[in-house]
């Protein structure tokens with residue numbers, strides 16, 4: 001596939017990848033890339049997504065097992081981490097959290113008319129699940145020294161983009177959790193925790209966002225390097241799981257072709 005790009009950056013490393021639903025998923029590309037770089041992985045998603053998505057194909061391709069887990073359930077997360085430790089024969093090195101969902105976005109409820117049950121669920125699935133995951137890993141002492149945990153964020157956490165709705169709040173919390181847990185986990189055993197703020201990307205979750213198509217082309221035109229694709233994201237995450245970024249922690253890192261540093265103005269391309 002991309003063998004010419006493989007550099008054994010993750011040789012002998014082991015980890016869990018959340019959120020691969022189908023071939024478009026960012027997590028799908030990360031799974032493929034980390035395995036190309038020499039890692040072994042355990043894949044996880046909700047039972048519903050496993051049933052209706054194509055994760056088993058990815059499992060076959062990457063020689064990995066699939067362990068079902070709802071990321072909002074501490075019980076499921078505990079069982080997942082136990083299963084991974086059993087599968088790997090001990091501690092592991094990295095985790096990708098690529099989990100997000102908003103009922104308000106799905107049902108077209110704008111930010112000034114939120115349904116609060118949906119809002120609570122958005123925060124639980126898209127942000128608190130990251131805390132639950134980190135707390136489970138920490139309690140079980142599941143990660144090796146200098147391990148690396150990455151979650152995926154979006155710039156609407158930092159700048160207003162009304163179409164992103166309650167997901168913007170969830171991503172802001174997600175980034176705060178990465179900072180706060182990153183401090184504790186760094187002190188405990190040099191585990192680093194970061195978020196990657198990714199360009200708009202055409203995935204199942206991405207397509208649920210109001211005005212996504214226009215945002216995708218606007219961001220692509222505004223960014224000096226153009227949008228980062230799911231594969232670009234996977235490449236970046238590989239570096240964050242590798243030993244080349246051992247002192248990078250508690251950061252929100254933009255993988256966006258430069259978009260976040262540009263002040264858009266009319267006719268800027270000229």
Ligand SMILES: NC(=O)c1ccc[n+]([C@@H]2O[C@H](COP(=O)([O-])OP(=O)(O)OC[C@H]3O[C@@H](n4cnc5c(N)ncnc54)[C@H](O)[C@@H]3O)[C@@H](O)[C@H]2O)c1
Pocket residue numbers: 018019020021022024025026027045046049069070071072097098099100101125152153154197198199200201202203204205206207
């Ligand atoms: N697509 C974009 O434009 C974009 C941009 C920046 C960040 N992100 C983030 O990237 C991550 C991955 O999304 P994607 O764009 O690859 O879309 P995707 O739809 O392929 O992935 C979202 C995943 O979340 C999983 N999920 C939902 N609820 C869950 C739960 N309760 N427990 C466990 N898993 C659950 C889904 O099953 C799915 O696999 C998300 O956090 C998303 O917010 C996406």
